[in-house]
Amino acid sequence: MHDDEFEAIRKLIRLKRHENPGEGFTEDFLREFHRRKREVHEGQSRFTHVLDGLGDRFEALLRPKWGFATAAAAAVTVLLAVFLNELNKEGQASTPSIQTASQLKDAPKDASSKKSLLQNKPQGAAIPASHEKKARQ
Amino acid sequence: MEETTLRAPDAALRATTGAPAPDGKASEDHEWVTKAQNGDMHAFDQLIRKYTPKLYGLIYNMTSNREDTADLLQEVFAKAYRSLSRFLGKSSFYTWIYSIAVNMTLNHIKRRSRHLKVSLDDVDTGIENDPDFIALTTAKNGVGREVNIHELQKKLNEAMMKLSEDHRTVVTLYDIQGLQHAEISKILGISEGTVRSRLFYAHRQLQSYLDDFVK
Numbered sequence: 257m258h259d260d261e262f263e264a265i266r267k268l269i270r271l272k273r274h275e276n277p278g279e280g281f282t283e284d285f286l287r288e289f290h291r292r293k294r295e296v297h298e299g300q301s302r303f304t305h306v307l308d309g310l311g312d313r314f315e316a317l318l319r320p321k322w323g324f325a326t327a328a329a330a331a332v333t334v335l336l337a338v339f340l341n342e343l344n345k346e347g348q349a350s351t352p353s354i355q356t357a358s359q360l361k362d363a364p365k366d367a368s369s370k371k372s373l374l375q376n377k378p379q380g381a382a383i384p385a386s387h388e389k390k391a392r393q
Numbered sequence: 394m395e396e397t398t399l400r401a402p403d404a405a406l407r408a409t410t411g412a413p414a415p416d417g418k419a420s421e422d423h424e425w426v427t428k429a430q431n432g433d434m435h436a437f438d439q440l441i442r443k444y445t446p447k448l449y450g451l452i453y454n455m456t457s458n459r460e461d462t463a464d465l466l467q468e469v470f471a472k473a474y475r476s477l478s479r480f481l482g483k484s485s486f487y488t489w490i491y492s493i494a495v496n497m498t499l500n501h502i503k504r505r506s507r508h509l510k511v512s513l514d515d516v517d518t519g520i521e522n523d524p525d526f527i528a529l530t531t532a533k534n535g536v537g538r539e540v541n542i543h544e545l546q547k548k549l550n551e552a553m554m555k556l557s558e559d560h561r562t563v564v565t566l567y568d569i570q571g572l573q574h575a576e577i578s579k580i581l582g583i584s585e586g587t588v589r590s591r592l593f594y595a596h597r598q599l600q601s602y603l604d605d606f607v608k
Contacts, residue, residue, distance in 0.1 A: 261600060261607055262596055264529070264606075264607040265596050265599050265600050265603065265607055266568050266596075267525040267528065267529060268525075268529060268549065268603060268606055268607065269549065269553075269564060269568040269569060269599065270525055270568055270569060271520060271523065271525060271526055271529075271545070271549065272454055272546075272549055272550075272553075272569050273450065273569055273570075274516050274517050274519055274520040274523065275453065275454075275513060275514040275515070275516050275517075275546065276446070276449075276450070276514055276515075276517055277449060277453075277459060277462075277463070277514050278514070278515065281445070281449070282441075282442055282445045282446065285441070285445055285463070285466065285467075286438060286441055286442065286445075288467060289441060289467060289470055289471070292467060292471065293471070293474070296471075
């Protein structure tokens with residue numbers, strides 16, 4: 257290739273430096289750079305804030321004085337749960353259930369209901385003789 | 394093959410392209426870098442202001458897409474900002490940031506090679522008064538006729554995009570940005586001989602693509 261041809265190519269290609277993004281690009285670009293940087297920073301700080309919070313809680317639980325307090329609180333909770341459970345059991349033993357009481361009350365008086373029950377039995381069904389006797393009495 | 398006979402008038406080229414001088418403003422950069430490393434964001438802003446036009450030109454001429462250029466340039470400065478503490482000053486700041494820009498742009502081109510779209514910037518009015526443009530349209534070895542600027546822009550971009558990424562990079566750095574062979578060699582991490590060789594082959598290819606304009 258001749259030197260003049262080489263030079264002509266260079267001059268031609270060099271004209272590309274006249275292609276540019278226009279005035280004000282650099283300042284707009286700088287503003288965008290800071291906006292993106294802030295965004296990244298905020299995203300990171302939110303994440304690190306959550307991590308720090310979790311870390312602090314775990315750390316606090318492992319610290320000796322807080323560890324003792326945590327253990328004491330856990331022990332009190334367990335004791336309270338056992339006490340309430342016992343109390344509940346006692347209550348259940350002293351007061352009969354509603355269903356049992358009504359059954360006991362109604363049993364002698366409510367012969368008619370038993371009768372009706374017997375009457376509602378499908379026809380032709382065999383009724384034991386002992387049951388019939390009790391019903392007449 | 395190494396091309397040794399073709400030497401650029403580097404100083405003259407620097408004057409027209411505004412390429413960074415190797416030692417001239419290096420101390421200014423050093424001061425801003427040191428301040429930025431100590432947390433002075435305004436100092437980093439000064440570096441952004443200084444290098445945005447130059448790096449924009451580099452990325453734009455390698456991608457021929459202004460939207461990609463703006464995005465990539467944001468990523469380049471973000472990476473430079475994150476890595477600034479690791480910059481020890483063994484090379485100049487401009488070599489360092491140019492290397493980041495070239496590597497990120499080449500990665501982008503490789504990733505997007507099948508989906509690259511052209512979106513060109515406007516050509517500024519200065520081209521009509523550019524001595525090279527006037528010489529090109531009037532001289533014997535130029536086109537010697539009225540040239541539609543947009544047609545020329547389109548043709549130049551097509552020719553650039555036909556080059557391989559490596560050839561396009563050296564043409565951008567040397568012909569458009571006016572950097573010296575030694576500087577390009579440092580930025581790309583290749584020998585000066587390789588820079589010259591790539592330029593020679595790139596120019597030969599460009600000549601065949603732009604035949605109408607140079608004969």
